Amino acid sequence: MEKYIVCGGNRLQGEVEISGAKNAAVAIIPATILAQDRCVIENVPNISDVTILFNILKNIGAKVKYLSRNTVEIDTSYIAEPIVPYESSRHLRASYYFLGAFLGRFSEAHVSPPGGCNFGVRPIDQHIKGFEALGAQVSTDYGFIHAQAEELFGSHIYLDVVSVGATVNIMLAAVKAKGLTVLENAAKEPHIVDLANFLNSMGADIRGAGTDVIKIHGVDMLRGTTYSIIPDQIEAGTYMTIAAAAGGDVLIKNVIPKHLESITDKLIQAGVEITEFDDSIRVCRTGPLKKVNVKTLPHPGFPTDMQPQMTTLLSIAQGTSIVTEGVWDNRFKYVDELRRLGAQIQVDGKVAVVEGVPQLTAAPVKATDLRAGAAMLQAALCANGTSEIEDIAYIERGYEDIVQKLSSLGAEIKKVVTPDVTLPQAQ
Numbered sequence: 001m002e003k004y005i006v007c008g009g010n011r012l013q014g015e016v017e018i019s020g021a022k023n024a025a026v027a028i029i030p031a032t033i034l035a036q037d038r039c040v041i042e043n044v045p046n047i048s049d050v051t052i053l054f055n056i057l058k059n060i061g062a063k064v065k066y067l068s069r070n071t072v073e074i075d076t077s078y079i080a081e082p083i084v085p086y087e088s089s090r091h092l093r094a095s096y097y098f099l100g101a102f103l104g105r106f107s108e109a110h111v112s113p114p115g116g117c118n119f120g121v122r123p124i125d126q127h128i129k130g131f132e133a134l135g136a137q138v139s140t141d142y143g144f145i146h147a148q149a150e151e152l153f154g155s156h157i158y159l160d161v162v163s164v165g166a167t168v169n170i171m172l173a174a175v176k177a178k179g180l181t182v183l184e185n186a187a188k189e190p191h192i193v194d195l196a197n198f199l200n201s202m203g204a205d206i207r208g209a210g211t212d213v214i215k216i217h218g219v220d221m222l223r224g225t226t227y228s229i230i231p232d233q234i235e236a237g238t239y240m241t242i243a244a245a246a247g248g249d250v251l252i253k254n255v256i257p258k259h260l261e262s263i264t265d266k267l268i269q270a271g272v273e274i275t276e277f278d279d280s281i282r283v284c285r286t287g288p289l290k291k292v293n294v295k296t297l298p299h300p301g302f303p304t305d306m307q308p309q310m311t312t313l314l315s316i317a318q319g320t321s322i323v324t325e326g327v328w329d330n331r332f333k334y335v336d337e338l339r340r341l342g343a344q345i346q347v348d349g350k351v352a353v354v355e356g357v358p359q360l361t362a363a364p365v366k367a368t369d370l371r372a373g374a375a376m377l378q379a380a381l382c383a384n385g386t387s388e389i390e391d392i393a394y395i396e397r398g399y400e401d402i403v404q405k406l407s408s409l410g411a412e413i414k415k416v417v418t419p420d421v422t423l424p425q426a427q
């Protein structure tokens with residue numbers, strides 16, 4: 001078993017470089033299927049979610065070659081069959097983007113329902129609604145979602161809920177459909193804009209990404225391209241809350257400050273000093289943290305993927321903060337772990353009442369999902385004593401070189417491998 005051992009209490013100082021955005025990469029990598037050609041993708045984050053997607057691509061016949069640590073050549077000229085079986089899809093949520101990409105290229109897709117972090121029901125009814133509006137027939141049997149069409153035609157689609165995944169999948173399926181697709185109530189996250197820019201660089205005609213109406217004029221064919229993925233908004237936000245929690249002074253490099261505004265705003269309200277530069281942001285805290293109320297919302301609201309890190313920060317702020325989860329039904333599961341470190345938090349459904357304590361204290365904890373894992377790391381870094389964090393595979397799904405990056409800022413953290421201990425079954 002792998003775990004992190006973290007000795008808390010060091011003030012973090014120095015510079016950290018942000019990697020390419022996970023949630024853009026996991027959309028852009030399946031989207032290369034539409035090129036039927038060779039693409040070179042730069043600023044690809046070195047994380048396990050990306051490795052899994054490359055393995056899926058290789059399994060279906062694509063060629064994937066690293067040109068350098070973060071630059072990858074993907075050739076999707078030859079793909080055997082538009083199929084992703086359970087064994088491959090179960091490891092991550094984004095495997096459902098193969099549905100849209102296959103449908104866009106072959107008018108046919110067979111993908112086993114995806115895995116990923118578990119924070120309540122994760123329906124895909126809006127993806128299916130979009131595929132059906134484009135003319136596909138969608139069914140589920142023998143553990144596969146099947147989507148098939150003679151030909152796809154542009155359509156007018158209104159999403160009932162703002163969904164990142166449905167917006168991505170509909171863009172992928174519609175990009176080569178005949179005629180115009182108008183997608184209303186679309187997600188506006190930075191990775192939606194990045195995917196649209198990537199597809200446009202392959203010859204697609206997509207306008208309006210980043211607003212809630214996206215217009216896609218279908219094109220006959222797409223070509224290979226060279227493209228650089230945007231910096232990761234959530235990784236940057238995580239280093240911002242970590243620096244704030246540890247009372248540090250950290251320059252976070254390779255960011256787009258505009259993408260971080262909702263996080264910056266809350267940190268300033270909490271008493272943190274933030275200085276924005278063109279492509280970096282400095283986070284410095286010298287005084288005490290103050291209470292802040294936060295509600296997560298789709299972009300440009302406060303990101304749900306920063307909720308655990310922000311709640312953890314507020315657990316050491318003066319006063320009582322209210323955190324409301326506005327996207328997922330069940331994203332406070334990690335609070336039980338945080339309580340083990342001394343946090344005082346009551347959860348009622350989608351609302352957490354956080355009573356700040358002066359100091360967290362070390363304890364063994366586990367990552368319950370990717371962002372919750374980052375929050376545990378943040379808590380351990382400012383807790384008094386040495387904590388152990390288990391189930392770190394979740395963290396490594398989405399944070400490149402997190403141990404090295406934190407160590408370079410002065411954190412005391414190491415990854416250790418211990419033998420698995422199986423306790424005898426209780427009689």
Ligand code: EPU
Pocket residue numbers: 022023026093094117121122123124125126127128161162163164165166187304305327328329370371398
């Ligand atoms: N929803 C539906 N029907 C659908 C799709 C979504 O009701 O067909 C609901 C969901 O239940 C949820 C809301 O809509 O309440 C938003 O879900 P969305 O589809 O936007 O989420 P997602 O695409 O599955 C992506 C990110 C998540 C991030 C959410 C929200 C990727 C691979 N994942 O998930 O990121 O939390 O958007 O911003 O892009 C993470 O990176 O840690 C992570 C979980």
